Amino acid sequence: MSGSRRTADGSGPGRRGPAPHRSLRLRGEGRAARGAGFSLLELVVVVALIAVLWFVAIERILQLRIDAERVAMLQVLGGLRSALGLEVAERVVRRGLASVVELQGTNPMDLLAERPHNYLGELEAPDPAGIPPGSWYFDTRTRMLVYRVRYPEAFEGGPAEGPPRARFRVEVLWRDRDGDGRLDPRTDSVGGVRLAPVEPYRWKARREGAP
Helix, strand or coil: CCCCCCCCCCCCCCCCCCCCCCCHHHHHHHHHHHCCCHHHHHHHHHHHHHHHHHHHHHHHHHHHHHHHHHHHHHHHHHHHHHHHHHHHHHHHHHHHHHHHHHHCCHHHHHHCCCCCEEEEEECCCCCCCCCCCCHHHHHHCCCCEEECCCHHHHHHECCCCCEEEEEEEEEEECCCCCCCCCCCCCCCCEEEEEECCCCCCCCCCCCCCCC
16 A cells, blocks of 8 residues: 655644754855864964064164174274284384384275275364265374264274264374474484374164164
8 A cells, every 4th residue: 555654743744944044044154164274363463473573574684784883894894903903013124113103194995905894084174974874984184084883872982073984093102302302303203103083982782682
């Protein structure tokens, strides 16, 4: 006997359970979308972290540039003092100690076989404000070798007026035996030659806590 079969719950073979409500589907899709993206708070935190890292990187780069400038300046001074010492020794051997008096106020850059790439040469009374930062030059009027500082925030000292710079002069060390206030190699005692700063200066130390 053929009859329609029913399932245990009494429904026919072609009958299906009730379809899920549309609002339930929308809520599930919304939760999935939120899980796949960023919330506003997460985005703010990411932007804040990027800003902090960028600030730290900029501070680090600036400090490295300041360190590079300081080291480069000291290297030039070290080379000049070595060349000056060799010149003094040669003069003493060939012409006697009194001949080093001629080095007073000379341009020490002339003693180098190869001059720094940032050396501008001998200038007559130049305007320091017009000198490119990070450059050396020799002022023929004052007989001074000058370095124009690139990063003034890391430098203290030098002349009171004008842009930050360090000035140096070749000086003969001597003793005024006759008391006339003038250097006379025939009567005064010559002790040597030095490349000395005209004004005190110093490079500032790193800020405490800086990278």
